[in-house]
Amino acid sequence: xxxxxxxxxxxxxxxxxxxxxxxxxxxxxxxxxxxxxxxxxxxxxxxxxxxxxxxxxxxxxxxxxxxxxxxxxxxxxx
Numbered sequence: 001x002x003x004x005x006x007x008x009x010x011x012x013x014x015x016x017x018x019x020x021x022x023x024x025x026x027x028x029x030x031x032x033x034x035x036x037x038x039x040x041x042x043x044x045x046x047x048x049x050x051x052x053x054x055x056x057x058x059x060x061x062x063x064x065x066x067x068x069x070x071x072x073x074x075x076x077x078x
Contacts, residue, residue, distance in 0.1 A: 002026065003074045004034055004053075006067040019069070028054045031071075035064060 004019040020026075020034040032039035032050050041047040052062040053069045061070035 001074050001076060003072050004031070004069060005061070005072060006069050007061065008067050021074075025071070026054075035069065 002022045002025050004021070006017045006019050007014075008017070022030070026034070028050065029039045031054050032041070035050065035053075037046060037050065039047065039050060041050065046064060049062050049064040049069075052058070053064070053071060056071045059070065061068035
């Protein structure tokens with residue numbers, strides 16, 4: 001499973017605010033929709049941020065608006 005997490009630009013935020021969860025890596029369009037955007041976005045900087053989140057090269061996430069977002073593989077056990 002792939003989870004989309006966010007951290008708001010505040011000092012007291014936990015590291016794992018769950019935004020969305022997917023069975024497998026989402027398409028870039030589905031990721032944009034989960035972020036409340038269309039793809040490509042009206043702003044080039046938002047489009048680039050979504051591409052970077054989707055590529056997931058930084059474990060620290062990427063800024064979109066006032067939030068840092070990251071995709072992370074998660075495992076669930078019964």
